[in-house]
Every structure is written in structure tokens, then in C-alpha cells.
Amino acid sequence: xxxxxQHWEKTRGLLMMTLAIWFVFSIGIFLFGAxxxxxxxxxxxxxxxxxxxxxxxxxxxILIFWFANRQEKIDEEFGFSEREDD
Amino acid sequence: MxxxxxxxxxxVYGIYTGGFIGFIILMSIGEQMxxxxxxxxxxxxxxxxFIYAIIGWLSRTAQADAYYVAGRQxxxxxxxxxxxxxWMSGASFVAMAGGIYFKGYGYMALLVGWTGxxxxxxxxxxxxxxxxxxxxxPDFIGTRYGGNLTRFLAVVVLTVASFTYVTAQINATGTIAxxxxxxxxxxxxxxxxxxxxxxxxxxxxxGVTWTxxxxxxxxxxxxxxPVFWISNKxxxxxxxxFMLADEVARIGELEQQFGFVKNSAADLATVPKGLAGIxxxxxAVNATPWAFISLALAMMMGTAxxxxxxxxxxxxxxxxxxRKSVGWSLFFIFLLYSSAPMLATLSKLSLIDPNxxxxxxxxxxxxxxxxxxxxxxxxxxxxxxxxxxxxxxxxLNEFFMGGKAxxxxxxxxxxxxxxxxGLVAAGGMAAAMSTADGLILAIANAIxxxxxxxxxxxxxxxxxxxxxxxxxxxxxxxAGATIAAMEIQGILGSVxxxxxxxxxxxxxxxxxxxxxxxxNKEGAIAGMALGLASGxxxxxWVRNGGSGFLGITQLTFGIFGSAVSLVSMVIVSLITSEPxxxxxxxxxxxxxxxxxxxxxxx
Numbered sequence: 270x271x272x273x274x275q276h277w278e279k280t281r282g283l284l285m286m287t288l289a290i291w292f293v294f295s296i297g298i299f300l301f302g303a304x305x306x307x308x309x310x311x312x313x314x315x316x317x318x319x320x321x322x323x324x325x326x327x328x329x330x331i332l333i334f335w336f337a338n339r340q341e342k343i344d345e346e347f348g349f350s351e352r353e354d355d
Numbered sequence: 356m357x358x359x360x361x362x363x364x365x366x367v368y369g370i371y372t373g374g375f376i377g378f379i380i381l382m383s384i385g386e387q388m389x390x391x392x393x394x395x396x397x398x399x400x401x402x403x404x405f406i407y408a409i410i411g412w413l414s415r416t417a418q419a420d421a422y423y424v425a426g427r428q429x430x431x432x433x434x435x436x437x438x439x440x441x442w443m444s445g446a447s448f449v450a451m452a453g454g455i456y457f458k459g460y461g462y463m464a465l466l467v468g469w470t471g472x473x474x475x476x477x478x479x480x481x482x483x484x485x486x487x488x489x490x491x492x493p494d495f496i497g498t499r500y501g502g503n504l505t506r507f508l509a510v511v512v513l514t515v516a517s518f519t520y521v522t523a524q525i526n527a528t529g530t531i532a533x534x535x536x537x538x539x540x541x542x543x544x545x546x547x548x549x550x551x552x553x554x555x556x557x558x559x560x561x562g563v564t565w566t567x568x569x570x571x572x573x574x575x576x577x578x579x580x581p582v583f584w585i586s587n588k589x590x591x592x593x594x595x596x597f598m599l600a601d602e603v604a605r606i607g608e609l610e611q612q613f614g615f616v617k618n619s620a621a622d623l624a625t626v627p628k629g630l631a632g633i634x635x636x637x638x639a640v641n642a643t644p645w646a647f648i649s650l651a652l653a654m655m656m657g658t659a660x661x662x663x664x665x666x667x668x669x670x671x672x673x674x675x676x677x678r679k680s681v682g683w684s685l686f687f688i689f690l691l692y693s694s695a696p697m698l699a700t701l702s703k704l705s706l707i708d709p710n711x712x713x714x715x716x717x718x719x720x721x722x723x724x725x726x727x728x729x730x731x732x733x734x735x736x737x738x739x740x741x742x743x744x745x746x747x748x749x750x751l752n753e754f755f756m757g758g759k760a761x762x763x764x765x766x767x768x769x770x771x772x773x774x775x776x777g778l779v780a781a782g783g784m785a786a787a788m789s790t791a792d793g794l795i796l797a798i799a800n801a802i803x804x805x806x807x808x809x810x811x812x813x814x815x816x817x818x819x820x821x822x823x824x825x826x827x828x829x830x831x832x833x834a835g836a837t838i839a840a841m842e843i844q845g846i847l848g849s850v851x852x853x854x855x856x857x858x859x860x861x862x863x864x865x866x867x868x869x870x871x872x873x874x875n876k877e878g879a880i881a882g883m884a885l886g887l888a889s890g891x892x893x894x895x896w897v898r899n900g901g902s903g904f905l906g907i908t909q910l911t912f913g914i915f916g917s918a919v920s921l922v923s924m925v926i927v928s929l930i931t932s933e934p935x936x937x938x939x940x941x942x943x944x945x946x947x948x949x950x951x952x953x954x955x956x957x
Binding site: 271277280284287289291294295296299301302303304312313315317318321322323325327329332333334337340344350352355 | 463475478596636681686692697943946
């Protein structure tokens with residue numbers, strides 16, 4: 270397999286993992302909105318309420334930075350990282 | 356100052372932020388010394404708009420690269436701020452907290468949707484489109500799939516979505532300008548438009564970038580300062596985001612105590628148009644999972660298809676920077692979005708809790724009608740009380756408010772000085788202007804670059820292209836303002852439609868262009884044309900009394916449109932011949948971050 274194909278395979282793997290996490294916190298948990306309601310969440314908010322106003326939003330922010338770092342590592346591994354003077 | 360402008364950015368905007376805070380302090384001293392509230396409002400709006408105009412003028416340019424993509428040298432963090440301002444519209448700033456106040460959980464799907472979409476932007480699209488090196492989104496579609504028809508269809512989808520969106524933004528600038536400057540709405544709309552054009556006409560994307568950073572700083576200060584201040588003043592907590600659990604629980608208690616009494620149709624007919632009462636639980640789950648998820652999903656896919664957001668990532672220095680920049684964008688958006696529910700909570704509690712001095716429920720109607728702020732906002736048609744049951748006391752179901760009032764009136768209700776209200780007006784203006792700028796520029800650039808330069812006159816010189824781009828900017832701006840002046844739809848409804856239009860026509864053609872090599876020209880044409888047509892058809896059907904299916908409403912019609920787009924694009928691509936070897940090679944190159952961009956390799 271060529272270097273480029275390997276790079277793309279790893280990139281696709283990272284995409285799938287990122288989208289899986291994204292799916293859980295944007296869609297998955299809201300299937301159980303009513304069930305999570307009586308559970309106490311962080312700072313004492315009801316869990317469902319906390320996810321909609323802070324939790325999911327914050328997780329997305331962290332997820333994107335995590336993804337960007339992982340993708341950079343993959344790019345470096347295959348020598349596809351951009352030079353600074355590019 | 357030594358060094359070039361880009362190296363000095365932190366210093367420049369640091370001084371700017373300090374200057375703005377100094378201005379706020381100056382205004383509050385003015386208020387102490389007897390400056391009228393009207394004068395303060397005018398100063399805030401006029402001063403900030405004047406600063407944006409200066410930045411716009413300093414950013415003037417005659418180069419295509421600077422005009423279309425700000426020279427591709429905007430650092431990640433600053434591009435994040437600019438994107439956040441570009442993204443957060445008058446609707447986010449003025450209407451979002453109000454929506455949460457009235458509709459609770461069901462409405463908060465928008466918070467999840469408008470942030471989760473950035474994960475899709477970061478993973479599926481932004482870095483690849485940056486590598487492509489295009490000037491506009493249709494530029495990518497046109498080059499990836501080939502042919503003028505694909506390019507043209509992309510421009511059509513972009514224009515339909517962005518134009519729907521921009522009329523709402525011009526409407527919002529007009530509303531704020533008319534209140535702050537005390538002029539009729541029909542004229543205020545054009546005042547707003549001129550301010551918008553001042554930012555973008557001379558410098559194109561470069562001017563818009565640096566004014567958007569400035570506008571972000573104003574809008575975030577204007578949003579957060581009142582939230583923190585009110586929270587502290589009420590004794591609710593020093594850091595509201597982490598400390599309002601008791602307040603949220605207290606609202607639930609009060610809801611139980613008051614109950615949601617349903618008003619008769621005859622009673623409701625006496626309530627001025629656009630005002631609503633509290634009829635839904637504040638924090639409890641009040642929507643079915645599908646209603647919540649479908650709205651969030653539509654907004655997420657719409658986010659990833661809206662060209663004015665995507666084109667911000669064309670301005671970063673590298674592919675790597677584009678990815679990081681999406682993270683920063685969402686961080687800056689998060690600061691405001693996570694505060695909106697807190698503002699809604701504080702606003703609601705201060706109005707309905709009889710134990711608080713500001714609470715009005717349970718007081719006598721006559722007493723409420725005598726309150727200063729009630730009279731002001733009643734006059735502005737944003738507040739209304741009526742004694743439906745004739746007991747002389749104000750009940751929960753007898754108090755009505757406009758959605759905008761949650762952001763605009765809460766500082767006054769909570770007893771904050773007027774200078775905060777002036778600041779909020781300036782923030783709302785900044786939010787609406789920055790989004791309108793980005794949208795008008797997206798449309799004008801697509802038409803000038805993709806239709807005029809790429810299709811009509813490929814030999815046009817740079818100077819001529821930029822003249823066309825600027826003329827289009829003015830024409831589109833005026834068209835938007837003219838429609839806005841007619842006041843056809845509300846701000847929030849048309850914003851949501853814009854997302855649905857964009858996802859119907861562009862989401863799958865964009866994503867599959869990178870992630871599916873087999874996608875070809877015929878497929879893209881089918882995907883864009885059928886996607887947009889079916890989405891629009893569904894909207895018209897539901898608007899005219901159609902029952903809809905699968906619980907897809909006029910707010911989520913993009914789910915149907917994009918499904919049609921996906922299916923038709925895949926089928927048509929598979930039954931027609933696969934893309935040429937050179938196109939497949941181009942897709943391979945897009946997937947590798949290093950090396951030259953695809954367009955303009957010379």
C-alpha cells in the first residue's frame with residue numbers, strides 16, 4: 270500500500286472515531302433526555318439541562334482540538350505535514 | 356509600532372479592547388453627571404460603528420488575494436474570533452436567550468446544533484477546502500466536478516440560503532439603529548446597511564476580517580458583562596455558569612406553584628402580536644427525542660454547508676491552521692452560547708419570583724403598570740399585562756413579553772445603570788453587522804468570481820473584477836435592505852430556513868466531493884438541483900397547510916432536502932461514468948495537507 274493510501278486510511282479512522290464521539294453527544298444522549306432528567310449533573314443542574322447548555326457544547330470544543338492534534342500527528346508520521354514557510 | 360500588522364495583532368486589539376472599556380467607563384461617568392439615556396444610546400452605537408468604518412477604510416485593497424481571502428495570513432485565534440462574530444448573528448445575540456426563556460428544552464436543540472456543526476466543519480470540510488485553495492465555495496464545486504453548470508448551481512444554492520439569512524440581519528441592524536438613534540425603521544434599515552457596507556466595500560474579506568474581530572470583542576463584552584453583573588447583584592452566584600443550579604430549581608418550584616394556566620383564544624387575541632407568555636417548563640424535558648434531535652441535526656448539517664462560515668477558513672495560512680481555527684471559533688462561540696441559558700434563567704427568576712424585589716407576579720396589576728421599566732417596554736411593544744381573571748393580581752399567564760426583551764430589557768429590570776443597555780445595543784449591532792457583512796460578501800464574491808470571472812469573462816483584469824465585486828456588494832446589500840424594510844418574516848424563522856436551504860443543496864455535494872472519489876459531475880448536478888428543489892417544495896407544502904411526514908416541520912425541512920440530495924447524487928453518480936483520472940488525482944492531492952494548493956499551482 271502506498272504511503273498516501275496508508276495516510277488516508279488512518280485519516281479515515283480518525284474521522285470515524287471523531288464522528289462517533291460527536292454522534293453520542295449531539296444525538297445519542299438526547300434519545301434519553303427524559304430518563305437523564307432526574308439524574309443530578311455537574312454543579313447541581315439536572316443532567317439533561319446541563320448537557321444542552323454546557324456539557325455537549327464544551328465537549329465539542331475539546332473534541333475539535335483533540336482531533337486537530339491527532340490529525341497533525343498522522344500528517345507528521347507520513348511526512349505530509351506542512352513546512353512552516355509554506 | 357515595529358514589524359508588520361499581523362505580528363502586532365495582539366497589541367493592536369489589546370489597545371482596542373482597553374479603549375472600548377475606557378469608553379464604557381467614560382459613558383458611565385457621563386450617566387452619573389446627568390447624560391440622558393438617549394444620548395448614551397446614540398454615543399454607543401455611533402462610536403462603535405465609526406470605529407468599524409475606520410478599520411474598513413484602513414483595510415482597503417486592490418489585490419484579488421487580499422479582497423477574496425484576506426491574503427491567506429489570518430492567524431488561527433484571530434480567525435476564530437472573526438468566525439465567531441461572522442457566525443453569531445443578531446438572532447444569536449438578541450433572540451436566543453428569549454427563545455430559551457419561552458420554550459426551554461425544545462429550543463435548546465439550537466444550542467447543540469449550532470455548536471455541534473463545527474465538528475463536521477473541522478473533520479469533513481474546512482481543512483480540505485483550504486488545501487484546495489479556492490476563493491469561494493462554488494469555486495470548489497466548479498473545479499472538483501467540472502463544468503459551468505455545477506458552478507452555477509452552487510452559486511444558486513449559496514444565494515438562496517445566504518440571502519434568506521441576510522435580510523434577517525439587516526432587519527436586526529435596522530431594529531437596533533431605530534431604537535438607539537430614535538429614527539423610523541424604514542430609514543434605520545438603510546443606516547444599518549451603510550454601516551455594513553463601510554466595513555466590507557473597500558477591503559473585501561480583509562476589511563471584513565479585521566472588523567469582525569473588533570465586533571466580536573464588543574459583542575462578547577456586551578453579552579457577558581450584564582450576565583455576570585445581574586447574577587452578582589441578585590446574589591445568585593459570582594460565576595453564574597457554575598452556580599445557578601438553585602435558581603433553576605427554584606424556577607421549577609415556582610412553575611409548580613403557579614401552574615401553566617391556558618388562556619382562552621379570546622383573551623389571547625387582546626395580546627399585542629409577537630408577545631408571548633411563559634407556557635413551557637424552563638429546564639424540564641418538554642420535547643420528544645425526535646423533535647429535539649431532528650432540529651439539532653438540521654442545524655449541524657446546515658452549519659457545515661453555509662458558505663459564509665466556510666470561506667472564513669480559506670483565510671488561514673495553512674491547512675493545519677484551518678483545523679485549529681475551527682476549534683478556536685467554537686470556543687469563542689461557546690462563551691456566548693453557554694451564557695444564553697444563564698441569562699434566560701436570571702431574567703425569568705427576577706421577573707417571576709415574588710420573594711425578589713424585582714418580581715412582578717403576585718403584585719397588583721396597577722402596581723406593575725406603574726413601574727418605570729414596564730411603561731418603557733410596554734410603549735416599545737415588548738411587554739404587556741392584562742387582568743384576564745379580574746382578580747386585580749398579576750398571574751403568570753397574564754404577563755407577556757417579546758423575545759428580544761429578555762436580552763434588551765433584563766439589565767433595566769434588574770436595576771443596572773442605563774450604560775449597560777447602551778452597551779447591549781452596541782453589542783447587538785455588532786453581532787448583526789458582522790454576520791450581514793460575511794453573508795453579503797459571500798454572495799457578491801460568488802457572483803463576481805464564479806459567475807462573472809469564471810463563466811462570463813475569464814480574461815477580465817483584476818481591477819475590473821474588483822469593481823464588479825464591489826458593485827455587486829452594493830446591489831445585493833440594497834436588495835436585502837429593501838426586502839428587510841418590508842418586514843416579511845421574523846428574525847429567527849428566516850435564519851433557521853437559511854440553514855435548511857444550505858444543507859438541502861450543498862451538504863452532500865461538498866462532503867462527497869472530498870470523501871467519495873466516485874462522485875461525479877452529473878451526480879453533483881442532481882444532488883444540488885433536486886436537493887434544493889425538494890427542500891423548497893417541502894417548505895412550501897407545509898406552509899400551505901400540508902401535514903408533512905416523519906415529524907419534519909418547516910424548521911427542519913433540510914433533513915428531507917438533504918436526504919433527496921444524497922440519494923439522487925449517489926444514484927446518478929453510479930449510473931454515469933466515473934470521474935476522469937485527472938479529477939481522481941486532484942481528489943488524492945486534496946487529501947494530503949502538504950504541498951501547493953490545487954487552484955493556482957503556478
